[in-house]
Amino acid sequence: AQSVAQPEDQVNVAEGNPLTVKCTYSVSGNPYLFWYVQYPNRGLQFLLKYITGDNLVKGSYGFEAEFNKSQTSFHLKKPSALVSDSALYFCAVRPPSGSSASKIIFGSGTRLSIRP
């Protein structure tokens, strides 16, 4: 079965420090990987994606993620955290079927809290 795991319910980081939000996946074939962010009482916003090519993907708001095929991971990173980065982050995977109707599988979410 295809799945996505975010092992940390919460990550706490001091402002200015680097942050990492972990994600591992289990998908047959080459996966399409995404990160989304959710602010309180809002829908999800797209941050970045990996389809193919360079393993390091850069996205919105200074975030980046590294695709590691051997470890089946796609951790989200940022060199210097901001208080405004505090939100709920979802990792997601889409099995490679080529259909726009294919559903995306979301991880359980990680709450990122940045303290001033």
Add this chain to the structure above:
Amino acid sequence: GAVVSQHPSRVICKSGTSVKIECRSLDFQATTMFWYRQFPKKSLMLMATSNEGSKATYEQGVEKDKFLINHASLTLSTLTVTSAHPEDSSFYICSARDSSGNPNSPLHFGNGTRLTVT
């Protein structure tokens, strides 16, 4: 950028009544839309895939007669929670992908609907 509008953002209804939630793609066409339910512990559960002009595909455990989905046009899908009960209280989110674009393009999400059933 692509925008998905979801309405209403909040609704309070009495037990036994029905509530309709609308999801519109404002500047793109979406043959497929997705409906999610988000629980208090934040997990996002896919309820169903809404297909324009045909029946929705429901995930296992989701009652299709309880959560009626209609996707009558390329820009509008509706979710109707019928005979609502307090346990249906939740945050419902819709999403859509531009049908004319790359199938690997990201989903665009509505801002969600907070349903409270009293």
